[in-house]
Amino acid sequence: MGPGPSDIHPRVLQAMARPTIGHLDPAFIGMMDEVKALLKYAFQTKNELTMPVSAPGSAGMETCFVNLVEPGDKVIVCINGVFGMRMKENIERFGGEAIVVADDWGTAVTPAKVEAACCAHPDAKIVAFVHAETSTGACSDAKTLCEIARKHNCISIVDAVTSLGGVELRVDDWGIDAIYSGTQKCLSCVPGISPVSFSEKALDKVRNRSSKVPSWFLDLNLVMGYWGSGAKRAYHHTAPVNTLYALHESLVMLKNEGLENAWQRHANLHQELKIGLEEIGINFVVNEAERLPQLNSVWIPEGVDDAQIRSTLLNEYNLEIGAGLGDFAGKVWRIGLMGESCKKEKVLFCVAALKAVLGK
Amino acid sequence: MGPGPSDIHPRVLQAMARPTIGHLDPAFIGMMDEVKALLKYAFQTKNELTMPVSAPGSAGMETCFVNLVEPGDKVIVCINGVFGMRMKENIERFGGEAIVVADDWGTAVTPAKVEAACCAHPDAKIVAFVHAETSTGACSDAKTLCEIARKHNCISIVDAVTSLGGVELRVDDWGIDAIYSGTQKCLSCVPGISPVSFSEKALDKVRNRSSKVPSWFLDLNLVMGYWGSGAKRAYHHTAPVNTLYALHESLVMLKNEGLENAWQRHANLHQELKIGLEEIGINFVVNEAERLPQLNSVWIPEGVDDAQIRSTLLNEYNLEIGAGLGDFAGKVWRIGLMGESCKKEKVLFCVAALKAVLGK
Numbered sequence: 001m002g003p004g005p006s007d008i009h010p011r012v013l014q015a016m017a018r019p020t021i022g023h024l025d026p027a028f029i030g031m032m033d034e035v036k037a038l039l040k041y042a043f044q045t046k047n048e049l050t051m052p053v054s055a056p057g058s059a060g061m062e063t064c065f066v067n068l069v070e071p072g073d074k075v076i077v078c079i080n081g082v083f084g085m086r087m088k089e090n091i092e093r094f095g096g097e098a099i100v101v102a103d104d105w106g107t108a109v110t111p112a113k114v115e116a117a118c119c120a121h122p123d124a125k126i127v128a129f130v131h132a133e134t135s136t137g138a139c140s141d142a143k144t145l146c147e148i149a150r151k152h153n154c155i156s157i158v159d160a161v162t163s164l165g166g167v168e169l170r171v172d173d174w175g176i177d178a179i180y181s182g183t184q185k186c187l188s189c190v191p192g193i194s195p196v197s198f199s200e201k202a203l204d205k206v207r208n209r210s211s212k213v214p215s216w217f218l219d220l221n222l223v224m225g226y227w228g229s230g231a232k233r234a235y236h237h238t239a240p241v242n243t244l245y246a247l248h249e250s251l252v253m254l255k256n257e258g259l260e261n262a263w264q265r266h267a268n269l270h271q272e273l274k275i276g277l278e279e280i281g282i283n284f285v286v287n288e289a290e291r292l293p294q295l296n297s298v299w300i301p302e303g304v305d306d307a308q309i310r311s312t313l314l315n316e317y318n319l320e321i322g323a324g325l326g327d328f329a330g331k332v333w334r335i336g337l338m339g340e341s342c343k344k345e346k347v348l349f350c351v352a353a354l355k356a357v358l359g360k
Numbered sequence: 361m362g363p364g365p366s367d368i369h370p371r372v373l374q375a376m377a378r379p380t381i382g383h384l385d386p387a388f389i390g391m392m393d394e395v396k397a398l399l400k401y402a403f404q405t406k407n408e409l410t411m412p413v414s415a416p417g418s419a420g421m422e423t424c425f426v427n428l429v430e431p432g433d434k435v436i437v438c439i440n441g442v443f444g445m446r447m448k449e450n451i452e453r454f455g456g457e458a459i460v461v462a463d464d465w466g467t468a469v470t471p472a473k474v475e476a477a478c479c480a481h482p483d484a485k486i487v488a489f490v491h492a493e494t495s496t497g498a499c500s501d502a503k504t505l506c507e508i509a510r511k512h513n514c515i516s517i518v519d520a521v522t523s524l525g526g527v528e529l530r531v532d533d534w535g536i537d538a539i540y541s542g543t544q545k546c547l548s549c550v551p552g553i554s555p556v557s558f559s560e561k562a563l564d565k566v567r568n569r570s571s572k573v574p575s576w577f578l579d580l581n582l583v584m585g586y587w588g589s590g591a592k593r594a595y596h597h598t599a600p601v602n603t604l605y606a607l608h609e610s611l612v613m614l615k616n617e618g619l620e621n622a623w624q625r626h627a628n629l630h631q632e633l634k635i636g637l638e639e640i641g642i643n644f645v646v647n648e649a650e651r652l653p654q655l656n657s658v659w660i661p662e663g664v665d666d667a668q669i670r671s672t673l674l675n676e677y678n679l680e681i682g683a684g685l686g687d688f689a690g691k692v693w694r695i696g697l698m699g700e701s702c703k704k705e706k707v708l709f710c711v712a713a714l715k716a717v718l719g720k
Contacts, residue, residue, distance in 0.1 A: 004598065007379075013377040013380075061577075243602075
């Protein structure tokens with residue numbers, strides 16, 4: 001019950017252990033089409049380029065920035081935690097100019113600040129922000145932020161690593177242009193690949209770059225030959241065949257549950273966790289209105305030894321909870337309620353274990 | 361029996377289906393140390409930075425070039441097939457100047473040409489070449505090429521995607537500075553991660569770059585915080601936990617067989633395949649002295665329909681062989697004898713199936 005990887009259903013683990021076939025085998029190509037269709041459902045999009053990048057969420061992030069940021073591009077980037085900082089690092093490594101919109105850790109991005117930055121920088125090309133900040137547990141208003149970006153003729157890049165499958169997320173309705181996620185959070189698949197989706201507007205920017213993408217592995221102009229539209233799939237790199245079996249199975253399970261039911265389950269069990277934690281005197285970092293149900297950041301109670309408690313939970317209760325990252329290291333615990341880890345019995349167990357180790 | 365992914369032993373598939381634990385769990389960190397030690401054995405190196413990149417072989421290639429090539433660096437790159445061309449593409453995307461040493465497809469790199477290029481370009485910083493060219497089946501003399509590089513004060517970058525575990529490869533004895541491989545070839549692990557190893561000399565160049573590495577995900581200065589020396593493992597990205605279980609198991613199996621025994625097995629069964637193919641009139645692309653045992657490129661017999669034969673083999677015999685790539689498309693088949701696919705029964709089956717479908 002850390003910030004991911006979450007628990008994996010035995011169906012997903014068993015799917016992954018199926019015999020490996022070729023990445024250009026017609027049977028595999030058929031499964032690729034199903035994975036794309038299932039990801040479109042999960043993202044709520046009709047974007048044709050909706051696919052898993054063959055590397056973890058950090059590479060999904062890099063896929064968005066390395067393709068969309070051209071040298072000299074002004075990018076408005078919202079920072080309210082570790083992953084907004086990582087976005088800034090990406091922008092600068094690819095020659096972009098980062099215009100930072102800062103909010104306190106543990107709060108959502110403030111739309112009015114983004115609006116002000118867009119007005120102050122009418123030549124900005126991109127607005128980038130984190131929907132669900134995994135380092136703090138704050139959920140930002142992706143719909144409003146994308147409206148602001150669109151109004152100012154900016155492309156939006158959205159980090160949905162922790163949000164996909166856990167809270168409401170509607171790529172097409174909200175007008176998100178480029179989005180990346182992870183498999184090891186609310187999808188409860190193994191870590192190692194990163195679902196992404198790109199609108200036509202975003203792809204136009206990629207196709208019309210004045211310089212080549214400074215990555216061969218992540219260049220969408222090449223990757224589209226394998227994952228793009230059209231029946232023909234040309235070799236680009238060897239796909240992670242077995243991990244894609246696992247993703248397929250986890251997406252089938254999400255579809256069977258129903259996306260909105262999954263969102264509701266995360267919301268409901270977060271309420272149960274909240275009641276349990278507050279009963280033992282543990283307080284949340286994020287205000288209730290901006291709180292993610294699937295990533296619960298709580299203040300470590302005064303006088304408690306962070307590392308020792310987490311170590312006791314792991315060794316004596318077989319329970320992992322997450323440490324704080326960056327500014328929150330040593331101050332915050334992060335309790336994940338993601339996918340398969342978001343179950344009533346796990347919530348009750350987690351509260352009981354914390355109660356016991358804290359002597360409450 | 362294509363050019364990879366090769367068949368996977370059930371032990372490896374089952375290892376991959378073990379429950380996912382956290383990428384910072386002490387038990388997982390213990391396994392990481394074992395993976396590093398086993399990879400050092402497979403590469404025959406003491407290099408401390410010997411680790412799997414969390415993405416396929418193409419990302420292993422990119423890890424070498426994006427970290428080692430700085431803007432303006434002259435890089436001597438040997439091209440005798442598709443993967444040498446991909447190296448050139450990498451060099452240029454990261455601002456390097458590629459000095460091409462060309463050899464015919466299906467032949468090894470000519471050391472005298474590399475020597476001449478080093479003399480003509482004394483300011484070159486790097487020599488890059490493919491040890492086992494997967495697109496043609498030619499094996500180049502890595503030992504001699506690295507000697508030439510060293511003599512001219514160049515760092516060597518070696519593509520060992522198809523060679524690792526299948527033919528003699530000695531990173532330390534041969535003085536290789538940076539090397540990358542794949543898991544889905546002679547290691548018979550699933551595709552998706554890429555073993556790499558870097559000498560101290562190579563790492564010094566990475567540490568002393570004048571500009572930041574133009575990738576966040578692959579920047580070794582950051583990745584070393586997770587995979588480098590020292591007991592502490594700091595979060596960089598979420599490791600592909602289950603794929604690493606699989607790599608661990610496949611490396612244990614390689615160690616149990618013995619590296620030199622594995623090389624000998626590939627050599628022996630290549631001889632059996634060769635006899636069988638020649639009996640039905642199929643000829644090799646590469647001269648015997650430069651031929652890889654694990655990747656057998658053969659000329660498609662005159663008048664034979666490439667796609668139809670491969671399709672019949674797949675659909676009626678459940679047997680995959682590889683198509684030609686690039687200049688060899690439609691002209692060449694590539695028969696893989698890699699890892700678990702390199703077994704006597706598979707060689708005999710493959711020859712019998714080809715004999716039947718070709719009506720010989």
